[in-house]
Amino acid sequence: MNKDRTSIKAIDIFWIFLKIGSVAFGGVYSMLTFFRRELVDKRRWLTDEEFAEGVAIGQMTPGAPVVNTGIFIGYRLRRLRGVLATTIGQVLPSFIAILIIAYFYIQYRDVKLIQSILKGVAASVVGLIASVVYSMGKKLLKDYKGILFAASSFVCLAIFKINPIALILLAGIIGLIVYRKGS
Amino acid sequence: MLRFFYVLLYINLFTIGGGYAMLPLLQREIVEHYHWLTNKEFIDSIAVGQITPGPLTIMNAFIGYKVFGLCGSVVAMIASYLPSIIIVTIVSHYYLGFKNSWIVRSSFKAIMPAVIGLLASVSITLARTSVVDIPACAIAAASFVLITFTRTDPTFVILGAGIAGALLY
Numbered sequence: 001m002n003k004d005r006t007s008i009k010a011i012d013i014f015w016i017f018l019k020i021g022s023v024a025f026g027g028v029y030s031m032l033t034f035f036r037r038e039l040v041d042k043r044r045w046l047t048d049e050e051f052a053e054g055v056a057i058g059q060m061t062p063g064a065p066v067v068n069t070g071i072f073i074g075y076r077l078r079r080l081r082g083v084l085a086t087t088i089g090q091v092l093p094s095f096i097a098i099l100i101i102a103y104f105y106i107q108y109r110d111v112k113l114i115q116s117i118l119k120g121v122a123a124s125v126v127g128l129i130a131s132v133v134y135s136m137g138k139k140l141l142k143d144y145k146g147i148l149f150a151a152s153s154f155v156c157l158a159i160f161k162i163n164p165i166a167l168i169l170l171a172g173i174i175g176l177i178v179y180r181k182g183s
Numbered sequence: 184m185l186r187f188f189y190v191l192l193y194i195n196l197f198t199i200g201g202g203y204a205m206l207p208l209l210q211r212e213i214v215e216h217y218h219w220l221t222n223k224e225f226i227d228s229i230a231v232g233q234i235t236p237g238p239l240t241i242m243n244a245f246i247g248y249k250v251f252g253l254c255g256s257v258v259a260m261i262a263s264y265l266p267s268i269i270i271v272t273i274v275s276h277y278y279l280g281f282k283n284s285w286i287v288r289s290s291f292k293a294i295m296p297a298v299i300g301l302l303a304s305v306s307i308t309l310a311r312t313s314v315v316d317i318p319a320c321a322i323a324a325a326s327f328v329l330i331t332f333t334r335t336d337p338t339f340v341i342l343g344a345g346i347a348g349a350l351l352y
Contacts, residue, residue: 021236021237022236023236031237031238053278053282056282057271057274057275057278057281057282058271059200059201060199060281060282060287060291061199061267061270061271061274062195062196062197062198062199062266062267062270063195063198063240063263063264063266063267063270063271064198064201064202064238064239064240064263064267065201065202065238066237066238067238067240067264067267068267068271071267071268071271071272071275072271072274072275072278075271075272075275075276076275080272083268083271083272087264087267087268090237091237091238091241091260091264093236093237094235094236094237094238094241095241095244095256095260097235097236098231098232098235098241098242098244098245098248098256099244099248099253099256101231101235101245102231102244102245102248102249102256103248105227105231105245105249106248106249109227113349115352116348116349116351116352117345117346117348117349118227118230118345118348119313119319119348119352120318120319120322120344120345120346120347120348120349120351120352121226121227121230121341121344121345121348122223122226122227122230122309122312122313122319123313123314123318123319123320123322123323123326123344123348124230124322124323124326124340124341124343124344124345125226125229125230125233125309125313125326125341126226126306126309126310126313126314126323126326127322127323127324127325127326127327127328127330127340128229128233128326128327128330128337128340128341129203129206129229129302129305129306129309130303130306130323130327131326131327131330131331132203132302133299133302133303133306134327134331135331136201136295136298136299136302137299140295140296140299141296141299145293145296146292146295146296147296148296149293149296149297149300150296150297150299150300150303151300152297152300153296153297153298153299153300153301153304154300154301154303154304155300156300157207157300157301157304157305158303158304158307158308163211164197164207164208164211164301165193165194165197165208167297167301168197168199168204168294168297168298168301169197171290171293171294171296171297172290172291172293172294173290174293175289175290175291175292175293175294176286176289176290176293178289178293179288179289179292179293180285180289
């Protein structure tokens with residue numbers, strides 16, 4: 001497998017990720033499907049196991065998981081050149097899209113119709129985040145310890161306004177102590 | 184702008200557990216601490232991040248553009264992805280040891296639930312700004328149900344909510 005990879009060009013990696021980055025609406029999870037289809041099924045640049053590793057690593061590192069998975073894949077394929085090719089390719093289409101939207105947003109945000117649209121959108125965003133909370137909670141909060149971590153970080157932020165970064169660090173440290181024996 | 188770069192850089196360093204984990208940190212720094220955006224503008228940028236292809240972190244470019252113009256958006260992108268590039272490259276190099284290390288696994292086991300709690304708190308803060316009347320309650324509830332129980336793509340839900348907003352208000 002590694003022998004074949006020297007023939008993979010960084011520019012080809014870039015084009016594939018550019019393509020994935022332009023069509024993968026709906027964020028993270030639709031993108032992973034595209035990755036698998038292009039890189040594992042179609043081109044056989046990666047094995048299924050490597051892909052699964054990449055997804056796991058993406059979720060365990062800071063930043064956007066899908067970008068991190070892309071970085072991992074880029075590194076596996078072509079080291080640093082691969083990393084640059086995947087990151088830029090993946091992010092560029094949405095970056096351009098967002099600049100266009102930002103331009104129009106600033107120009108027209110005071111128009112009455114746009115304000116009505118944004119009001120509807122803003123309500124929907126709250127529903128969306130609530131849905132993320134619900135789905136993540138259902139998947140991850142399985143024992144009383146997890147529920148306790150979730151509840152106490154909620155109280156610390158909602159009521160005591162403690163810095164969320166401090167809370168994440170603290171949760172990590174407590175986790176080291178609490179879950180040490182279990183692992 | 185240097186401060187903006189620095190703030191995004193450390194927020195992304197602590198965004199563990201998915202793009203949404205970034206929201207509590209962003210809301211705290213960008214809205215409450217530095218007042219670069221109002222709560223309403225912050226919600227708009229989440230929506231924009233969601234309807235564009237690619238990861239939610241792209242919303243940082245929107246924030247950058249809104250606050251500092253074109254340069255701001257480029258700075259936002261670099262600050263958002265630089266920590267990932269460095270850390271994931273290092274991790275990829277030693278990946279077996281990383282994934283199986285008990286330090287990483289046990290701290291993650293606690294961080295993920297904590298992130299859920301933080302996110303729940305943020306959704307309440309944002310609801311106070313945007314879910315203020317009956318049509319908004321209906322849209323928020325309908326979005327929640329559609330995304331949670333029907334696997335509808337969030338992009339379409341947000342676009343639909345925009346149309347509903349245009350009709351209802």
